[in-house]
């Protein structure tokens with residue numbers, strides 16, 4: 041029994057039964073398939089996380105985001121007081137996570153590819169874009185550049201899904217995606 | 225003459241330290257027995273406390289109830305993780321280590337006094353961290369990601385706890401050495417002890433990672449260190465946080481084998497295969513820190529792919545092997561017990577009214593189907609983009625740690641009470657339904673959290689209606705339904721958990737003593753013709769290999785696994801393109 045020493049002293053020389061071997065081979069091959077699935081997706085798939093990353097002092101990232109916002113601001117998001125920014129299609133855009141907001145609100149054009157610069161001004165935050173359900177961890181001191189192409193238009197919410205203290209559940213943001221005609 | 229007198233004296237001294245187990249005939253070291261009791265009791269107390277915290281969390285997440293204030297919610301959530309994930313499980317595992325070494329090997333425990341030092345350190349550490357959290361200035365979640373800072377005692381308590389647990393692991397290894405030297409057993413150590421050894425080896429890696437990251441973090445909280453790198457912190461912290469879950473897997477798989485052996489007389493189909501599968505854990509499970517780093521900036525894709533898959537899923541292979549050999553061993557034993565009809569008579573006529581067996585089998589099935597499959601999918605590099613930090617994550621690990629580990633530990637308690645505490649299990653009728661209640665409750669919690677996570681709902685989040693947020697946002701209505709159901713099943717799990725605690729405590733305090741006559745009966749209903757110490761001979765050999773039921777079960781498992789895996793790739797392909 042499993043609670044007693046093996047009955048055969050030289051247990052490592054015992055033959056393994058066929059059924060057990062077959063399962064081991066199937067399970068091993070399945071593991072290989074799952075492993076190569078991830079590599080294949082890097083080559084052929086269209087949803088891979090960028091590894092373009094830079095060290096950056098949090099205050100530098102904040103001032104870059106402020107400069108970007110000033111340049112391209114077109115108004116305010118509703119009554120919220122949060123700037124609404126419409127960057128040129130296909131350009132570099134900035135999004136800042138800080139206690140407790142995602143700043144500013146971006147208006148992007150559907151089908152255009154943007155370089156989205158992400159970082160935090162203070163603690164770690166979790167960018168959770170809904171309902172498309174894209175989730176990326178955001179660190180202070182690290183600028184992460186995602187290359188992203190919105191393919192659906194509408195209003196998308198950004199939630200923070202990394203716990204960041206007392207106001208964590210108030211931390212939201214927004215991305216608007218408009219069709220080319222309306223965006224021009 | 226002189227020597228024989230000395231021998232008699234020694235034998236007398238030994239006899240005073242041991243008792244003979246009426247069921248197995250093993251010599252039980254009383255010092256080991258006392259330590260097992262102390263650690264098991266501490267574990268159950270922390271399970272009770274942490275379980276109540278868990279219920280409060282679920283009731284707050286239930287939108288219609290929304291019980292706690294936000295500050296209390298984050299405090300209680302931190303305490304919940306700490307008490308159940310760390311204290312309940314590791315205290316219990318230390319008890320398992322002592323049991324699998326001193327008791328199963330028929331040996332004395334190495335350095336029992338040091339065992340009490342370990343126990344005291346763990347207890348003081350656990351209490352210190354709990355107090356720090358309850359004081360309200362350490363609501364940093366179990367993971368305490370920097371630069372968020374807890375009070376110094378939060379980290380100090382964890383360090384003391386880890387040192388205590390490390391001493392416990394050393395005592396386990398020492399006992400293995402003593403048992404070998406004093407030849408208390410013949411041949412190799414039993415499979416269950418081998419599983420415990422696996423857990424112990426992983427524990428060394430885990431606790432070392434914990435020390436490497438928690439000591440600097442403690443110094444940082446005291447102001448002696450100015451900066452801790454946020455990515456490095458996570459990488460090393462999860463070397464402890466995830467690897468400690470692999471201790472659990474090793475420990476509860478060992479317990480599956482143990483319960484199957486005691487209740488139906490199951491033998492490993494092949495010692496070589498089962499031990500090889502444990503070896504896979506030792507070699508590859510430590511890489512799983514990567515599971516928490518898949519959408520992190522600053523790590524290469526190659527690193528992520530290699531580590532998240534445990535180098536081509538070799539540790540998953542280990543689990544898939546156990547997933548077959550455990551039910552296979554049960555089927556083989558039951559067929560020898562006389563249940564040979566059809567594919568499933570062995571399973572139908574299994575001792576389902578024995579809570580140890582029922583809990584073990586439910587743990588096996590739920591861990592495999594809910595926890596195992598979801599874990600592999602969640603840990604796939606690109607699919608993680610859809611799931612990271614959503615409620616899918618706690619959904620997954622409640623399936624592994626609660627329906628897997630916790631349920632297995634509960635199940636083995638129904639054997640530990642008569643064998644170690646020497647008490648008959650109190651309220652046998654309630655004990656009979658306890659594993660089912662808990663399994664349904666915890667299974668529901670896992671499933672509905674995974675459901676909410678699939679809909680995007682964030683984990684560790686007080687208010688999914690965003691009523692205080694400047695920019696409003698709504699999750700889909702189905703998410704609210706999921707969290708309501710999560711609350712209902714949490715109540716069910718709490719009832720099951722409370723029953724377990726009440727039965728265990730009542731049995732220890734007021735249970736009828738086990739004697740030589742009722743010892744076997746005290747282990748609960750078992751298939752006829754079976755006695756624990758004279759179980760069926762001959763394991764492994766190809767002649768016993770006719771296990772159609774097991775083949776069907778693993779085929780169903782495999783098909784579910786493959787389908788669910790590719791469905792998620794399909795969902796992923798619909799996301800906005802990114803790269």
Ligand SMILES: [Cu+2]
Pocket residue numbers: 138140164165166200201202203204208211
């Ligand atoms: Cu945040």
